[in-house]
Amino acid sequence: MRRKDKELPxxxxxxxxxxxxxxxAIARFENRVVFIPFAAPGDVVDVQxxxxxxxxxEAKIIKIHEESTVxxxxxxxxxxxxxxxxxxxxxxxxxxxYKQKQVTDALTRIGHLELPEISPIAGAPATYYYRNxxxxxxxxxxxxxxxxDDIAPGDRNMNALGYHLPGMFDRVFxxxxxxxxxEPSNQLRLWMxxxxxxxxxxxxxxxxxQGLLRNFVIRTSNSGDLMVIIVxxxxxxxxxxxxxxxxxxxxxxxxxxxxxxxxKRNDVFADLDIQLFKGESYxxxxxxxxxxxxxxxxxxxxxxxxxxxxxxxAREFAALTGNELVYDLYTGTGTIxxxxxxxxxxxxxxxxxxxxxxxxxxxxxVNRIENTDFIAGDMAKTLDERFILKHGRPQVVITDPPRAxxxxxxxxxxxxxxxxxxxxxxCNPATQARDIAQMADQYSIAKVQPVDMxxxxxxxxxxxxxxxxS
Numbered sequence: 444m445r446r447k448d449k450e451l452p453x454x455x456x457x458x459x460x461x462x463x464x465x466x467x468a469i470a471r472f473e474n475r476v477v478f479i480p481f482a483a484p485g486d487v488v489d490v491q492x493x494x495x496x497x498x499x500x501e502a503k504i505i506k507i508h509e510e511s512t513v514x515x516x517x518x519x520x521x522x523x524x525x526x527x528x529x530x531x532x533x534x535x536x537x538x539x540x541y542k543q544k545q546v547t548d549a550l551t552r553i554g555h556l557e558l559p560e561i562s563p564i565a566g567a568p569a570t571y572y573y574r575n576x577x578x579x580x581x582x583x584x585x586x587x588x589x590x591x592d593d594i595a596p597g598d599r600n601m602n603a604l605g606y607h608l609p610g611m612f613d614r615v616f617x618x619x620x621x622x623x624x625x626e627p628s629n630q631l632r633l634w635m636x637x638x639x640x641x642x643x644x645x646x647x648x649x650x651x652x653q654g655l656l657r658n659f660v661i662r663t664s665n666s667g668d669l670m671v672i673i674v675x676x677x678x679x680x681x682x683x684x685x686x687x688x689x690x691x692x693x694x695x696x697x698x699x700x701x702x703x704x705x706x707k708r709n710d711v712f713a714d715l716d717i718q719l720f721k722g723e724s725y726x727x728x729x730x731x732x733x734x735x736x737x738x739x740x741x742x743x744x745x746x747x748x749x750x751x752x753x754x755x756x757a758r759e760f761a762a763l764t765g766n767e768l769v770y771d772l773y774t775g776t777g778t779i780x781x782x783x784x785x786x787x788x789x790x791x792x793x794x795x796x797x798x799x800x801x802x803x804x805x806x807x808x809v810n811r812i813e814n815t816d817f818i819a820g821d822m823a824k825t826l827d828e829r830f831i832l833k834h835g836r837p838q839v840v841i842t843d844p845p846r847a848x849x850x851x852x853x854x855x856x857x858x859x860x861x862x863x864x865x866x867x868x869x870c871n872p873a874t875q876a877r878d879i880a881q882m883a884d885q886y887s888i889a890k891v892q893p894v895d896m897x898x899x900x901x902x903x904x905x906x907x908x909x910x911x912x913s
Contacts, residue, residue: 485511554876777803848874
């Protein structure tokens with residue numbers, strides 16, 4: 444070890460031994476864990492410590508002495524600057540290996556659970572261009588990554604349309620080519636940026652909360668539909684019409700062109716009056732013989748192809764015979780509920796967001812599904828004894844909570860309802876393990892199936908089947 448100064452030592456020739464939380468790799472120095480972004484297990488590196496605590500350190504690579512055999516060249520030009528796709532430097536086989544390990548470690552180390560043999564992770568057929576939704580930010584505070592030396596900083600164009608730098612709310616880097624969403628996603632974004640600059644439209648200034656252009660949302664679907672939503676920061680009818688008219692003329696394949704004015708001090712626009720400029724107010728996603736309508740603020744899995752794989756496992760684990768009452772907790776827009784409805788007697792879905800419940804009912808209607816019932820309400824408060832008396836005690840519970848997992852009262856209620864099977868879908872194996880541990884006296888784990896929904900990232904989905912103990 445040598446020291447740049449007393450507070451920030453440089454650690455030399457550290458051996459990277461594992462992949463850890465939040466996509467960071469792990470090394471050890473003395474008795475402390477060192478978390479290193481963009482490192483690969485098997486690397487030997489020099490690192491600059493950026494944060495030092497009593498039990499761990501965080502550091503950045505300053506030199507690679509030996510490259511891991513699982514290291515590969517990142518495909519994206521924005522790798523390292525962008526906060527997404529942080530595992531591009533790992534070959535895909537290694538990504539799957541460490542995601543599977545993440546699931547196993549969470550269930551055994553956090554939950555202290557006894558496991559059956561875990562099924563091999565279901566890898567994604569497409570490792571790039573798999574997302575159906577991206578949201579970009581307009582900013583007049585572009586992150587400068589270089590440029591001609593003869594242009595003074597004050598004369599440079601500071602407008603950008605892209606992503607926030609990690610941890611920096613006021614800096615956006617200009618995205619030239621994002622490899623997450625299929626075309627015309629890049630074409631749309633680049634045209635929108637250039638059109639705005641050429642026409643001297645103002646980009647959002649987050650420091651003073653002003654600017655015409657604020658956010659740019661693109662949603663694609665496997666049916667070929669294309670939705671574009673522009674979020675304006677100021678209510679300027681003529682300018683808004685100019686933007687929307689030119690956008691739809693330039694891209695006639697847009698099937699849903701929408702806009703909204705958001706002058707609030709946050710980027711959430713789901714509670715605002717979203718206007719339809721052209722086409723329909725939704726796009727359509729298809730799964731098997733089902734069609735799902737996806738509105739401008741509807742939640743739908745952003746990797747539709749892998750979502751189908753995920754839902755097939757959930758349906759398989761539910762082992763429906765046609766006679767069951769199923770509770771679908773955190774049902775969202777009713778995707779899972781409608782997906783399993785034809786194989787059971789009835790499905791009752793519960794969801795906190797009113798608009799999502801409306802979408803769920805529409806999706807049942809569109810697909811002529813009549814044995815679903817969707818209720819809006821806070822899960823911990825809604826799922827009480829009166830609810831169960833009204834709707835019946837389920838034989839199967841399917842739960843797909845947000846990253847924070849289930850409220851303890853919801854876990855307790857599931858145990859009290861005592862369904863024969865619980866299918867727990869999670870995007871966070873750590874909170875999934877915590878919740879299942881609270882059910883371990885009454886339920887045993889029968890199956891575990893990881894699914895990779897987000898290649899090039901550390902995120903992993905996991906499906907667990909719990910069986911009631913006799």
